[in-house]
Amino acid sequence: NCPYISSGTWSLLGIKVPRAITDEKSRIANYSNEGGIGYYRYQKNIMGMWVVNRLRDELCPDKPFPEIVKEAEKSNFNEYADVNDSAFLSPESMKAAFCNALKSEFENAGDYFRCAYLSLAHSYKTALDGLSANTGIKSDKLYIVGGGAKNGFLNRLTEEICKVKVMALPIEASAIGNIKQQILRGE
Numbered sequence: 001n002c003p004y005i006s007s008g009t010w011s012l013l014g015i016k017v018p019r020a021i022t023d024e025k026s027r028i029a030n031y032s033n034e035g036g037i038g039y040y041r042y043q044k045n046i047m048g049m050w051v052v053n054r055l056r057d058e059l060c061p062d063k064p065f066p067e068i069v070k071e072a073e074k075s076n077f078n079e080y081a082d083v084n085d086s087a088f089l090s091p092e093s094m095k096a097a098f099c100n101a102l103k104s105e106f107e108n109a110g111d112y113f114r115c116a117y118l119s120l121a122h123s124y125k126t127a128l129d130g131l132s133a134n135t136g137i138k139s140d141k142l143y144i145v146g147g148g149a150k151n152g153f154l155n156r157l158t159e160e161i162c163k164v165k166v167m168a169l170p171i172e173a174s175a176i177g178n179i180k181q182q183i184l185r186g187e
Contacts, residue, residue, distance in 0.1 A: 002141040002167075003131055005124065007148025009050050013127045014043025015137060025134050042135065046127050047083040049148050051116045054094035059109045069153045071110030072117055079104055080118040084126075121157040128162055145169045 006012040020033035020040045034041040056068060081088070081101035091097040098115055099106065106112050124142070132138045142164040148154065149168040159166050 001137065002139045002143055003128060003137075004143040004145065005046075005148070007048055007144050007146040009048050009053060011046050011048035011146075011148065012043045013046050013124065013131065014041050015131060015135060015139075016040070017042045017135065021135065023134075029130055029134060031134065042131075044127070047088060047120065047123055049120075049151075051083050051088055051094060051119065052113065054091075055098075055109075055112050055116055058093060058095050059112060065151075068109075068113050069151060071108070072113035073153050075108070075110035075114035077104075077106065077111035077114045078118065079115060080122045081115065083116070083119040083123050117151075117154050117157055118161075120154060121161040124158050125162045128164070139164065141165050141167055143167045143169055 003015045016039045031044045087097050155166045
């Protein structure tokens with residue numbers, strides 16, 4: 001009964017519930033109900049690593065992600081943007097999208113990446129607060145699966161900002177879960 005984020009280029013944030021939640025608050029907040037075996041996944045799409053990937057394409061396409069994360073960790077930049085705003089969906093320049101959103105001076109690539117990671121962590125907090133308001137469920141844990149689960153820096157920021165313990169699961173958690181369900185069902 002803890003929230004999860006399936007973290008990839010785009011992310012899904014949700015929680016397992018015993019029955020579908022179809023009230024007006026949920027519709028307005030763009031939640032869906034995906035049926036499972038004996039439960040529903042009450043979830044919504046939120047921004048994912050798209051913003052980081054696009055910044056990398058623009059600023060340093062050949063730099064490995066571990067180096068990008070190290071630069072972000074060294075940065076002292078502490079502003080963030082609402083990455084769920086439509087300005088971040090498909091901008092001509094992700095760098096310009098951040099500059100326009102914040103009207104700030106970025107000194108180097110590390111500042112942009114730190115801003116992107118901070119922005120994602122704050123978007124997770126906003127989404128978790130909305131999830132709690134809609135379901136009445138508050139948790140001190142957040143499970144993260146998918147490629148984004150490997151990013152220790154983002155996980156630490158998420159813990160600090162969301163005030164939860166991040167439980168990073170294997171990248172292929174969906175495949176593992178599917179196999180587990182097939183075994184339980186005897187298929």
